[in-house]
Amino acid sequence: MKTHLNTLYVTKQGAYLAKDGAAVVVRVDKKPQLRLPLHNLDGIVVFGHVGCSPALMAAAASAGVSISLLTEYGRFLAAIVGFTSGNVLLRREQYRRADDSEKTLALARSFVQGKLMNARTVLLRAARDANEGERKETLTATAKRLSGRLVEVNQATTTDILRGLEGEAATQYFAAFPSLLTRPAKAFNFTKRSRRPPLDPINALLSFVYSLLLHDVRSACEATGLDSVVGYLHRDRPGRPSLALDLMEEFRPYLADRLVFSLVNRQQVTASGFETQETGGVVMDDQTRKRVLVAWQERKQEEIKHPYTGDRMTVGLLPHIQARLLARHLRGDLDAYPPFIWK
């Protein structure tokens, strides 16, 4: 039975990961610091200057544990995975639909619907807890605007129109972002989404958490036998994991954005944990990064009832279940792809 297992995150610069029997050993300065059985892991994510022995790479690949290599700041560089899993027929169907503009539109619409619905719910939940008038009003008004976008999304006749609507909705949603903060602090001012580089702490947090989410969604696609680079909402671009990005949309508000705001609102991260670089880019320090990783892991352990299947599961399993529902749809078991819609 598929269960959500741990992901090992290694941020210690200069660390070396090796295989020891059926376990992975993390060494720092040649001294073993941590030893974990491979069968307890579903992924290993290493940041920056961290080494991996070839024996570990092979053992991890054959145990179905993917190793992702990220920059120190969390940008994805490469993954070590075993043989392509799954079924060539599923992949072919995935490609055929990507070549068919109507089928592409239908799938892209599902991803956008999931994203907008969840963005709307994030805003409405925050509005429910907000007591001041202005914040509450902004949040509710933006949620309504997103509902308006959802109506248009239903009527969109091309994928390009859909992409445009999604862009507009994102701008409106991010405009309401500051209202998600319960205690406005100057350090956590947010004006708009910036990525390359992130220009404020909230953007730095978002980028980092999105990269963790992307890792999980991408692994879920690959483990299900889907090709994570051929997407529908996201166009093909060499090196871009378009399907993983598609599938990630519905999780952004629910998993990533909410986590970022609760970290700030609960003061688990503070302004002093961020540093502004010469060109204006903002990066977090090691301690902040670790806190985010711990919070992310804890978040994934939480239990939820899946709104479509009705099964109880951990939050960490959601990307896997959604990837499977997508595969089921592609293989003809389901008449549509039901995105994860948080209630």
Added chain:
Amino acid sequence: MPHDEDDLLPISALQHLLFCERQCALIHVERLWEENRWTAEGQILHKKAHEGKPETRDRERITRGLPLRSYHLGLFGMADIVLWRPPPQQQSRSQTLRQAITSATADELTEWSITPVEYKRGRPKKNDCDRVQLCAQAICLEEMLGVQVPVGQLFYGTKRRRFDVEFTPQLRDTTAEAARRFHALMAAGITPTAMYEKKCDTCSLLEVCLPNTSSEQSAAMYIERVLKSAIASDLP
């Protein structure tokens, strides 16, 4: 209709086919496999059964992990254990088993008692899947060696004993029919739709198959319903 070497499919899949055609397609067409406690125990048991050198006990020779195939069924696989008992007049101990078999005439070979033994965890099952798997091994042995294999044995971990299985014409028919259906399933490449049944709860692929979500519930209608209620609550 004889199959080519390239066409051969694994014997072990027949048990999946007889358990559930969809499970069989998920594993062999879609290449999905989830390990659970039962499958892991089964693997360990088989590994143990395959380990060890050939031996001779009381004139009976024992081989382990023997590769098998049948062009007629279009199957290949491995026998956990095969027991070989030569007729009393063939006693030359210096010969290897291979030499003994190849040097025997066709008539002499019919006097050998050749018995495939398959190891299974748990207890004897109600359906035919274990017997069919064993029967397919017997048909392979017959085809490869030109011998008769009338009886095999199934060893069940829970009972810790072997049960004789007679390869009756009915069982041979069931086996050939299962092989035929398996080839048809693989050729079509289409996974049959799920129907939830009680046995699904014991299936290691439950969470990949999601039998509750297919066919019964329209995902399109689900999306429409959820969206409608959200939009209706927001718009005048």
